[in-house]
Amino acid sequence: MLNRILKFLIVPILLVGMGIGVVIYVVENPTDSMVARMLTYDFIISSMEKHLLMVFVSMLGAIAVGVPVGIMLSRPSFYYVGKVIENVVNVGQTVPSLAILALFFTFLGLGFNTAVFALWLYSILPILRNTFAGIMSVQPEVVESAKGMGMSPWRVLSKIELPIAYPIIIAGIRTAIVINVGTATLATFIGAGGLGDMIVTGISVRREMVTFTGAALSALLAILLDYIIGRIEKNLVRWS
Amino acid sequence: MIRLENLTKQFPGMDRLAVNKLNLEVGKGEVCVLVGPSGCGKTTTMKMINRLCEPTDGKIYVDGQDTSKMNPIKLRLDIGYVIQQIGLFPHMTINDNVATVPKEKKWPKEKIKKRTAELLELVGLDPREHGGRYPSGLSGGQQQRVGIARALAADPPIMLMDEPFAAVDRITRSRLQNEFLRLQRELNKTIIFVTHDIDEAIKMGDRIAVLREGKLIQYDEPGKILSEPAGDFVANLVGRNRSIKRLHLIRAHEILEEEHWGVPLDTPREEIKERIEESVISTVMVIDEKGYLKGIIGRRAIEEKEGEKAEDLMEEVPDNVTDDATLNDALSVMLEIGEGYVPVVDADGLFRGTLTLNTLLDQVRSDKSAK
Numbered sequence: 001m002l003n004r005i006l007k008f009l010i011v012p013i014l015l016v017g018m019g020i021g022v023v024i025y026v027v028e029n030p031t032d033s034m035v036a037r038m039l040t041y042d043f044i045i046s047s048m049e050k051h052l053l054m055v056f057v058s059m060l061g062a063i064a065v066g067v068p069v070g071i072m073l074s075r076p077s078f079y080y081v082g083k084v085i086e087n088v089v090n091v092g093q094t095v096p097s098l099a100i101l102a103l104f105f106t107f108l109g110l111g112f113n114t115a116v117f118a119l120w121l122y123s124i125l126p127i128l129r130n131t132f133a134g135i136m137s138v139q140p141e142v143v144e145s146a147k148g149m150g151m152s153p154w155r156v157l158s159k160i161e162l163p164i165a166y167p168i169i170i171a172g173i174r175t176a177i178v179i180n181v182g183t184a185t186l187a188t189f190i191g192a193g194g195l196g197d198m199i200v201t202g203i204s205v206r207r208e209m210v211t212f213t214g215a216a217l218s219a220l221l222a223i224l225l226d227y228i229i230g231r232i233e234k235n236l237v238r239w240s
Numbered sequence: 241m242i243r244l245e246n247l248t249k250q251f252p253g254m255d256r257l258a259v260n261k262l263n264l265e266v267g268k269g270e271v272c273v274l275v276g277p278s279g280c281g282k283t284t285t286m287k288m289i290n291r292l293c294e295p296t297d298g299k300i301y302v303d304g305q306d307t308s309k310m311n312p313i314k315l316r317l318d319i320g321y322v323i324q325q326i327g328l329f330p331h332m333t334i335n336d337n338v339a340t341v342p343k344e345k346k347w348p349k350e351k352i353k354k355r356t357a358e359l360l361e362l363v364g365l366d367p368r369e370h371g372g373r374y375p376s377g378l379s380g381g382q383q384q385r386v387g388i389a390r391a392l393a394a395d396p397p398i399m400l401m402d403e404p405f406a407a408v409d410r411i412t413r414s415r416l417q418n419e420f421l422r423l424q425r426e427l428n429k430t431i432i433f434v435t436h437d438i439d440e441a442i443k444m445g446d447r448i449a450v451l452r453e454g455k456l457i458q459y460d461e462p463g464k465i466l467s468e469p470a471g472d473f474v475a476n477l478v479g480r481n482r483s484i485k486r487l488h489l490i491r492a493h494e495i496l497e498e499e500h501w502g503v504p505l506d507t508p509r510e511e512i513k514e515r516i517e518e519s520v521i522s523t524v525m526v527i528d529e530k531g532y533l534k535g536i537i538g539r540r541a542i543e544e545k546e547g548e549k550a551e552d553l554m555e556e557v558p559d560n561v562t563d564d565a566t567l568n569d570a571l572s573v574m575l576e577i578g579e580g581y582v583p584v585v586d587a588d589g590l591f592r593g594t595l596t597l598n599t600l601l602d603q604v605r606s607d608k609s610a611k
């Protein structure tokens with residue numbers, strides 16, 4: 001048991017360690033005074049906090065909506081609506097993330113809330129699509145034998161369909177979170193802050209070190225979250 | 241126990257009826273076999289009984305109660321259902337699969353555990369070896385057994401079995417069929433059993449319902465179906481070699497002869513030689529003092545082998561059948577081992593006698609002349 005937990009923790013500790021290493025290095029060895037003024041511990045930590053907050057709020061919202069709607073669309077009475085929505089979602093996914101942000105800022109104005117809203121909307125898509133596809137992938141005879149043995153529709157969903165669809169649903173959440181962390185760096189364009197601040201200002205004042213810090217931290221964050229969700233999935237799915 | 245009245249089903253977009261004014265009555269403890277070509281409405285009929293599919297017209301009574309007025313969930317909890325495509329839950333262990341209905345019925349944990357192990361043993365699986373596995377780790381035939389155990393779990397009075405032995409080879413199938421019949425003698429359930437194999441129908445059914453395009457063509461005992469098929473359709477289904485099919489209806493213990501060419505382990509060489517000369521099959525069976533079959537001695541063995549006692553001369557028994565096997569099973573085994581006989585043992589493995597090809601032929605002949 002302890003062994004398993006240790007194994008699980010090695011990669012996250014390594015990633016977090018790398019992140020802290022990068023931060024300490026750039027703050028302690030700024031290339032010039034301008035970099036020194038920008039890259040303070042306070043600034044980096046608050047950017048990280050904002051970034052995480054955007055990602056978590058929008059992801060929680062996306063899961064809270066995407067999964068139930070996906071389930072609903074998979075019910076036989078909604079089947080055709082589900083197919084239509086699946087296509088809409090696929091098209092929606094091809095719209096560039098920057099365009100989505102730009103679109104909403106014209107309606108909702110600048111700021112953190114607009115960014116969270118856009119990220120939420122953008123993350124719903126893969127989650128909803130995978131939930132729907134996952135439940136549809138359950139073999140019809142499995143559902144039928146469950147019904148035939150006297151399980152109520154609710155029990156069939158919670159004991160049979162969802163557990164079987166679970167890996168695909170988690171895969172959707174994984175895709176969404178990676179996209180989300182990346183897209184959240186664009187939130188700086190509508191004044192929502194986050195790690196994108198460092199990337200963009202770094203570019204505009206031509207200080208690679210600043211850009212590098214923002215980029216490295218968001219990349220490490222994406223890898224970390226992806227890894228954690230992947231492990232959770234592996235630990236819960238023993239049967240396939 | 242189960243009565244179908246004018247049962248009719250039309251699927252949307254299908255021009256003919258899937259089930260057409262079906263009337264059928266199955267008594268308590270009876271095995272009713274639905275047989276007919278693919279698409280004749282067997283599965284649809286079953287699904288209407290447990291209400292997975294609502295009839296377009298007609299009524300179904302279970303124990304005198306109109307099922308359309310019953311709660312479908314309650315109804316299904318008391319009807320064991322073995323689905324045609326097996327349909328095990330891939331994310332649950334074999335134990336959990338089997339425990340499905342007891343769990344739905346909220347049995348206490350200990351009772352469920354005991355029952356699960358008992359059922360796996362009943363269908364010939366080892367609870368310790370297979371119980372913890374997932375369905376993907378089992379062969380098709382083993383999965384099918386789990387499907388049957390799962391349907392039996394809460395001891396339902398009624399079983400609907402849709403081609404339960406379709407996924408296994410011929411030999412295993414005949415073994416499963418015999419096990420099933422033995423079980424049924426103990427459990428005495430009311431069973432509707434679907435197959436499209438007429439041989440299986442004749443062997444398993446107390447009564448056989450022949451269906452064609454949703455219509456009931458004939459509903460009779462197997463012997464009657466063989467001797468008086470109603471029309472060309474049933475006659476074709478039964479096929480031309482009806483006398484051989486009749487071998488399905490006779491069990492080994494019914495025609496076993498007294499003379500079984502059995503000798504004790506310490507029989508001297510000379511006596512064995514004599515016995516072999518007398519024997520129709522030129523072979524004697526060696527039996528130990530408890531009555532178990534230990535080996536066989538044929539003409540070749542006694543000529544080639546040294547030794548003075550039966551014990552030293554005997555060779556391994558190629559195969560045997562149990563005394564509740566049908567004559568058809570016995571015939572398959574004879575063909576399999578390439579001999580004109582097969583030893584018969586009872587459920588405990590004690591030697592009962594020997595069936596020979598000649599006895600089988602006599603049966604077929606007497607059947608022919610009787611007509």
Ligand SMILES: Nc1ncnc2c1ncn2[C@@H]1O[C@H](COP(=O)(O)OP(=O)(O)OP(=O)(O)O)[C@@H](O)[C@H]1O
Nearest residue numbers: 251252254258277278279280281282283284285436
């Ligand atoms: N859900 C459905 N929708 C439309 N038609 C159906 C449906 N289920 C069955 N049918 C049709 O009803 C007819 C009877 O089907 P059923 O499954 O009862 O046949 P069966 O006798 O069980 O055949 P098999 O031996 O191949 O299993 C077939 O023609 C089939 O195409």
Ligand SMILES: [Mg+2]
Nearest residue numbers: 282283284324
């Ligand atoms: Mg069928």
